[in-house]
Every structure is written in C-alpha cells, then in structure tokens.
Amino acid sequence: MHLMNSRRIRVALCALSISFAIASSSTAASSTTSAALLSQDAWSNVALGGLDARVLTLALQSAAAAVERGAAALPATLTVIDYSKPSTEKRMWVFDVRTHALLFHELVSHGRGSGKELSTSFSNLPESNKTSLGLFKTAEAYVGHNGYSLRLDGLERGLNDNARERAIVVHGAPYVNAVTAKANGYLGRSLGCPAVRPEVARELIDAVKGGGLIFAYYPDQTWLKTSLYLN
Numbered sequence: 001m002h003l004m005n006s007r008r009i010r011v012a013l014c015a016l017s018i019s020f021a022i023a024s025s026s027t028a029a030s031s032t033t034s035a036a037l038l039s040q041d042a043w044s045n046v047a048l049g050g051l052d053a054r055v056l057t058l059a060l061q062s063a064a065a066a067v068e069r070g071a072a073a074l075p076a077t078l079t080v081i082d083y084s085k086p087s088t089e090k091r092m093w094v095f096d097v098r099t100h101a102l103l104f105h106e107l108v109s110h111g112r113g114s115g116k117e118l119s120t121s122f123s124n125l126p127e128s129n130k131t132s133l134g135l136f137k138t139a140e141a142y143v144g145h146n147g148y149s150l151r152l153d154g155l156e157r158g159l160n161d162n163a164r165e166r167a168i169v170v171h172g173a174p175y176v177n178a179v180t181a182k183a184n185g186y187l188g189r190s191l192g193c194p195a196v197r198p199e200v201a202r203e204l205i206d207a208v209k210g211g212g213l214i215f216a217y218y219p220d221q222t223w224l225k226t227s228l229y230l231n
Contacts, residue, residue, distance in 0.1 A: 033074070034064070034067045034068070034074045035064060035068070037074065037097055037098060038060050038063050038064040038067065038074075038078075038097070039060070039064070040057050040060055040061075042100070043056065043060060043100060046095075046100045046102075047102060048093070048102075049093055049102045049105045050090070050105070051080060051082065051093045052082065055080060055082050055217050056080060058215070058217060058224075058230060059078060059080045059215035059217070060078070061229070061230060062134075062135045062213075062215055062227070062229040062230055063075065063078055063135070063213045063215065063229075065228075065229040065230070066135055066137075066155055066213065066229050069229075071137075071155050071229075072137050072155065072211065072213060073211055074097070075097055075137075075211055075212045075213040076096070076097060076098070076208075076211065076212055077094055077095065077096060077097060077103065077207060077208045077212040077213070078094075078095045078097050078212070078213050078215065079092065079093065079094045079095075079208055079212060079213070079214040079215065080092070080093045080095070080214075080215050080217065081093075081108055081194060081214065081215070081216045081217065082217050082218075083110060083114075083119045083122075083131060083133070083216060083217060083218040084217065084218050084219055086117045086118055086186070087107070087108075087109065087110060087116075087117055087118070087119070087181065087186050087187035087189075088117065088181040088182070088185070088186060088187060089107075090105050090106055090107050091107070091108060092104065092105070092106045092107070092108040092194070092196065093105055094106075094204065094207060094208060103207055104200065104204050104207070106196050106197065106200060106204070107176050107177070107178070107181070107187060107196065107197060108176070108194045108195065108196055109173060109175070109176050109187055109188060109189055109190045109193070109194065109195040109196075110131040110187075110189060110190070110194075111128070111129045111130040111131040111189060111190055111191060111192035111193070112129050112189035112190065112191065113128050113129035113130040113192070114129075114130045114131045114189075114192075116185075116186045116189075117185060117186035119131055119218065122218060122220065123192075124154070124158060124159055124160055124161065124162045124166075125162070126162060126165060126166050128192065129191045129192055130192055131192055131194070131216070132154060132159065132160035132162075132163060132166075132168060132192065132216065133156075133159060133160065133216050133217070133218055133220060133223055134154065134155070134156035134159045134160045134215075134216060134223065134227065134229075135154075135155045135156055135160075135213060135214070135215055135216075135227075135229055136152045136153065136154050136155060136160060136163060136213070136214040136215075136216065137152070137153045137155055137211060137212070137213060137214075138150055138151075138152060138153075138170075138208050138209050138210060138211060138212040138213070138214060139151040139152060139153055139164075139209070139210070140209065140210070141205050141206070141209045144169075144171075146169075146171035146172065146173065146193075146195075147171060147172055147198070147201070148171070148172070148201060148202050148205060149169045149170065149171035149205070150169055150170040150171070150205040150208070150209050151164060151169050152164070152168055152169060152170065152214065154168075155229070156227060156228060156229070157228070159223060159227070160216075166192060167193075168192050168193055168194075169193050170193065170194055170195070170196065170201075170204070170205055170208075171193060171195055171196075171201060172195065172196055172197060172198035172199075172200075172201030172202075173188065173190065173195035173196070173197075173198065174188075174198060175187070175188020175189070175195075176188060176195050176196055176197050176198075177197055194214075194216070
C-alpha cells in the first residue's frame with residue numbers, strides 16, 4: 001500500500017510538472033508572438049499613409065511595453081494620433097496589428113483647451129477641456145449624449161489616467177469634417193475627446209473597441225523622457 005501511494009504521488013507530481021512546463025511554454029510563445037507582431041522590424045515595409053515612421057516606432061514601443069508588463073493584452077488594432085499635425089489634416093491612423101493593414105486614416109479633433117488649428121497644450125485634469133497624450137486602451141462601446149461612443153482607459157499615471165473620469169471617449173461629431181476645417185482654418189474642437197466624422201464613427205469604434213490600443217503623440221519632451229512605456 002505504501003509503495004502504491006508513493007507511486008501515485010510521483011505520477012501526480014510528474015503530471016503537475018508537465019502542466020507547469022506546458023503553461024510556461026505557452027506563455028513564452030505568447031510573449032514571443034506579441035514581441036514579434038509589435039517589433040519595428042515587422043513593420044518596416046508597411047504603407048504608413050503619411051504617418052511619420054518615428055511616431056509609429058514610438059507607438060509600437062509603447063504598445064509592446066504595455067503588453068510585456070501586463071497592462072494590456074496583445075491588441076487587435078493600434079491607433080496612432082499625431083497631435084503635432086494641424087487639425088485640418090488627417091492625423092489618425094488605425095492599423096490591424098496582425099496584418100499591418102491601414103484600416104482608417106481620418107480627421108480627429110482635439111480639445112478646445114488645447115489650441116485652435118494646432119494643439120499645443122495637454123492635460124489630465126477634469127474640466128480642463130484639453131486633450132491627453134500617451135497610451136490608452138479601448139473599452140466598451142455605448143450610446144450616450146454624442147451617440148455611439150467608445151470609452152477609453154488611460155494607461156499612464158498622471159498623464160491620461162483620468163480619461164474615464166473625464167468621459168474622454170471616441171465619438172462622432174458634426175464639427176469634424178473637411179468643410180468646417182476649410183471654412184474656419186481649423187477643425188471643430190471637443191471637450192478633450194478624440195472625435196471623428198459621424199459617417200465613420202460606428203465602423204471605426206467597432207473595429208477598435210474591446211482592448212485596442214491608442215497612442216496619442218505630441219513631441220512633449222517631459223512625457224517622452226518619463227513615460228512608463230517609452231523608457
């Protein structure tokens with residue numbers, strides 16, 4: 001009886017070791033896949049649609065770091081917003097992470113507190129009406145005051161982590177259109193939300209919701225030197 005029990009224990013321990021090994025192997029494989037899909041080399045021949053390659057590199061670096069550190073799962077989409085460009089230009093790019101296809105290239109608003117044609121001031125504070133920089137994770141879609149909208153969770157403490165509290169969401173807005181931009185010399189502005197054209201809002205939101213990553217860029221040196229995901 002004693003020998004039989006010992007044998008059972010050894011078999012159980014062996015099975016447990018195998019389970020741990022498989023789990024570790026699976027985790028390592030997943031990590032390797034994430035690193036490969038978000039590596040700069042993997043995107044070297046991608047058609048960027050006018051996106052500055054240096055900005056994409058920062059977006060990939062930030063996304064890869066967030067995945068590696070467990071702040072996000074491997075995203076289906078990576079959205080890049082370059083707020084250094086004037087609002088009259090298309091400055092939002094949405095990429096499929098696995099195929100690298102450019103899914104959307106769109107106009108996007110900035111907060112009225114951030115500037116007119118150019119956004120030059122950014123904030124994480126409620127009631128500032130300013131845009132926030134950094135890495136965001138998309139959450140759930142809902143229907144609210146601005147119609148079909150998408151909640152965002154800021155992943156950078158002190159920089160954009162008040163996004164949900166501030167109701168910083170992706171939504172469609174009638175003031176986001178080329179006619180308005182041409183007439184005023186700048187795009188209509190939000191209360192800090194990255195608003196897009198109403199005609200594309202639902203399709204874009206459905207493409208990126210539920211764990212996609214959004215990288216909002218501006219050459220702010222303090223952020224670039226201190227960001228958790230860029231350093």
